[in-house]
Amino acid sequence: MKPASDGSVSMPRAMSCVRLRSVTKEYMLGKALVPALRGVTLDIDRGELVCVAGPSGSGKTTLLHLMGCLDNPTAGELTVLDKNVAEMSDGEACRMRGTRIGFIFQSFSLIEVLSVFENVEYPLLLHGWPVGGRRERVEEVLAHLGLKDLAKRRPTQLSGGQRQRVAIARALAPNPDLILADEPTANLDSTTGHDVIDWLSRLNGEYGITIVFASHDPKIISAARRNINIVDGLIASDVTL
Amino acid sequence: MLWKIALRNLLRNKRRTGFSLALVVIVTMGLVLFNAFVDYTYTGLRETMIRSQLGHLQIFQRPYDEVTGQSPLMHDYKSVKDIVSTSEHVAIVGARLNLQGLITKGGEAESISFIGLGVEPEAESYLSTFRTTVEGDPLRSDRPFAVHLGRGLAAQLSVVPGDWVTILGTTVDGVINALDVEVAGTVTLGVQQMDNRYLYMPIQGAQSLISSDAATNIVVLLDKTDHTRSVADQIEQRFAKEHLDLKIKRWDELAEYYRQVVSLYSRIFGVVSVIMLAIVIFSVSNTMSMSLMERIQELGTLRAVGATRPYLMKLLVTEGFLLGLLGGLAGVLVGVCACQFINSLHVVMPPAPGMTRGYPLGFRLGWSILTGPMLLVASTSVLSTLLPAWRGSRINIVEALRYV
Numbered sequence: 001m002k003p004a005s006d007g008s009v010s011m012p013r014a015m016s017c018v019r020l021r022s023v024t025k026e027y028m029l030g031k032a033l034v035p036a037l038r039g040v041t042l043d044i045d046r047g048e049l050v051c052v053a054g055p056s057g058s059g060k061t062t063l064l065h066l067m068g069c070l071d072n073p074t075a076g077e078l079t080v081l082d083k084n085v086a087e088m089s090d091g092e093a094c095r096m097r098g099t100r101i102g103f104i105f106q107s108f109s110l111i112e113v114l115s116v117f118e119n120v121e122y123p124l125l126l127h128g129w130p131v132g133g134r135r136e137r138v139e140e141v142l143a144h145l146g147l148k149d150l151a152k153r154r155p156t157q158l159s160g161g162q163r164q165r166v167a168i169a170r171a172l173a174p175n176p177d178l179i180l181a182d183e184p185t186a187n188l189d190s191t192t193g194h195d196v197i198d199w200l201s202r203l204n205g206e207y208g209i210t211i212v213f214a215s216h217d218p219k220i221i222s223a224a225r226r227n228i229n230i231v232d233g234l235i236a237s238d239v240t241l
Numbered sequence: 242m243l244w245k246i247a248l249r250n251l252l253r254n255k256r257r258t259g260f261s262l263a264l265v266v267i268v269t270m271g272l273v274l275f276n277a278f279v280d281y282t283y284t285g286l287r288e289t290m291i292r293s294q295l296g297h298l299q300i301f302q303r304p305y306d307e308v309t310g311q312s313p314l315m316h317d318y319k320s321v322k323d324i325v326s327t328s329e330h331v332a333i334v335g336a337r338l339n340l341q342g343l344i345t346k347g348g349e350a351e352s353i354s355f356i357g358l359g360v361e362p363e364a365e366s367y368l369s370t371f372r373t374t375v376e377g378d379p380l381r382s383d384r385p386f387a388v389h390l391g392r393g394l395a396a397q398l399s400v401v402p403g404d405w406v407t408i409l410g411t412t413v414d415g416v417i418n419a420l421d422v423e424v425a426g427t428v429t430l431g432v433q434q435m436d437n438r439y440l441y442m443p444i445q446g447a448q449s450l451i452s453s454d455a456a457t458n459i460v461v462l463l464d465k466t467d468h469t470r471s472v473a474d475q476i477e478q479r480f481a482k483e484h485l486d487l488k489i490k491r492w493d494e495l496a497e498y499y500r501q502v503v504s505l506y507s508r509i510f511g512v513v514s515v516i517m518l519a520i521v522i523f524s525v526s527n528t529m530s531m532s533l534m535e536r537i538q539e540l541g542t543l544r545a546v547g548a549t550r551p552y553l554m555k556l557l558v559t560e561g562f563l564l565g566l567l568g569g570l571a572g573v574l575v576g577v578c579a580c581q582f583i584n585s586l587h588v589v590m591p592p593a594p595g596m597t598r599g600y601p602l603g604f605r606l607g608w609s610i611l612t613g614p615m616l617l618v619a620s621t622s623v624l625s626t627l628l629p630a631w632r633g634s635r636i637n638i639v640e641a642l643r644y645v
């Protein structure tokens with residue numbers, strides 16, 4: 001959706017990280033339209049740690065994908081890091097994802113044929129980091145997350161918790177402003193899941209990276225200061241503790 | 242890194258990649274073998290035609306009729322021979338005189354028409370290496386009236402070496418002339434039709450049949466076939482300087498049969514290549530499509546961490562290229578080994594239709610014979626990856642990420 005021509009809609013606050021105005025998203029399923037988001041208005045500021053909760057099928061993944069510039073809204077206005085997502089070219093969206101946004105997935109989604117080191121290095125390589133700086137940065141991130149000894153392993157040789165830590169390292173490597181994590185603990189036992197959330201809140205605290213994670217696990221939800229509950233494609237509650 | 246990832250992706254499903262690779266190897270090997278066989282055949286045929294009959298160059302008196310190959314008689318052929326034989330790279334120079342007429346055993350026996358060739362026996366022994374004596378003695382310039390008959394012709398006349406026959410011809414003045422000649426021997430050229438018609442005799446004898454001291458043409462053999470063009474040019478210049486009105490024909494201009502064979506084989510090669518490359522296209526694009534299906538989620542992940550569409554395209558095409566390159570290299574290697582092996586067996590193929598002699602089965606290897614199939618296969622492989630790769634690079638990211 002284009003911003004209104006009077007310019008009133010696109011005046012983000014200085015601290016705004018993600019801004020949604022009446023955002024809807026519909027998927028085509030065969031000939032039927034499936035509404036996944038039905039008008040979401042939401043502001044997330046820089047430096048926030050936000051949990052998006054809600055039952056299965058409520059639209060959490062859809063919301064995170066939109067925030068991650070992976071998809072365009074059907075209607076409404078979506079601004080991510082001061083850029084209007086609908087107006088981005090594919091290349092610009094790629095650049096955004098590769099340099100300013102980190103993604104963490106439920107199923108880890110590491111590249112199987114690459115070692116831990118190479119997986120973390122990959123986004124940097126895609127966005128033209130020089131070899132030297134790249135290696136240094138990867139080593140730094142791996143060391144920070146306690147993954148140094150696993151650098152040469154392949155993802156299949158790691159436990160779930162280790163894999164998700166590698167995914168965190170990969171998301172962190174380009175030094176992003178925003179990290180999005182879609183049910184990062186769903187495939188992990190509760191202790192390991194807590195570790196992952198701990199890591200995310202540490203990144204939030206230490207580097208001020210805005211973190212948005214989705215979950216429907218009540219024990220994990222409480223880790224975030226701000227809780228957004230969505231039900232059936234609409235925000236049901238938005239609570240900051 | 243791109244290459245490393247592409248290679249590792251290929252190694253992911255070793256069996257599937259192996260199958261595709263094997264096909265690429267077989268096709269490349271097939272192309273190499275066919276190519277090498279054809280080249281061997283061309284070379285063999287070329288040298289056969291040159292040394293059995295054509296020589297590298299032939300010189301005629303002008304005006305030379307391009308359609309019929311007719312030309313006036315050349316009277317001062319001896320001085321032409323002198324000019325030619327002092328040129329560089331020239332090995333043998335021989336004059337020939339074409340004849341035709343009737344041949345009979347005499348008495349009541351019927352006469353048969355013949356095609357005759359007056360030759361210089363010493364030179365001709367190099368110019369007709371594929372004409373072999375079946376029976377009898379060689380031609381000799383000091384015995385101008387001792388002739389060779391094709392073995393079919395001798396059989397029709399039922400004569401053997403030592404017998405006498407009468408040949409009838411027309412002199413340059415249009416008068417019928419007869420000559421009694423002795424059969425010195427019988428010969429074969431390996432071609433039935435020629436063996437049934439041909440008669441060979443020393444040029445002096447042939448000249449006395451037509452009452453002239455002329456020759457039809459001069460045949461030149463060089464030290465190497467590669468020199469044909471340059472020597473032809475050089476001799477042409479010398480003729481121009483001497484104001485000689487002569488026409489030089491190169492072997493490739495005279496060898497109609499050779500040209501036909503080359504164009505036939507080229508067409509066969511074209512058809513075979515297309516079929517084989519179609520197999521490569523099918524196999525590689527199939528492998529790539531299947532491999533992409535398995536990796537949809539990963540492609541989504543790559544896009545999510547910032548890979549652009551062109552980057553994905555590049556990555557996937559690189560995989561196809563590697564497949565083609567590795568398969569091509571291996572195929573060339575296997576092909577070379579196969580060629581060497583078969584060459585070492587010295588297989589002799591049965592005679593072709595109309596031929597009386599078999600020919601050796603052989604392969605000739607050269608850089609162009611190896612790089613040609615290699616490039617063809619690699620580029621075909623790339624080509625067949627383009628469509629799957631394009632599709633892969635255009636996946637819908639969020640659908641790919643949800644794909645399980």
Ligand SMILES: Nc1ncnc2c1ncn2[C@@H]1O[C@H](COP(=O)(O)OP(=O)(O)OP(=O)(O)O)[C@@H](O)[C@H]1O
Nearest residue numbers: 027028029034036055056057058059060061062063
């Ligand atoms: N590609 C698609 N095509 C059609 N419908 C879709 C598609 N993706 C999602 N949906 C639908 O959109 C709605 C929201 O899905 P979404 O995945 O965002 O929910 P979620 O909250 O992440 O669920 P879960 O907790 O199970 O992951 C669901 O009804 C889902 O069926």
Ligand SMILES: [Mg+2]
Nearest residue numbers: 060061062182
């Ligand atoms: Mg989800």
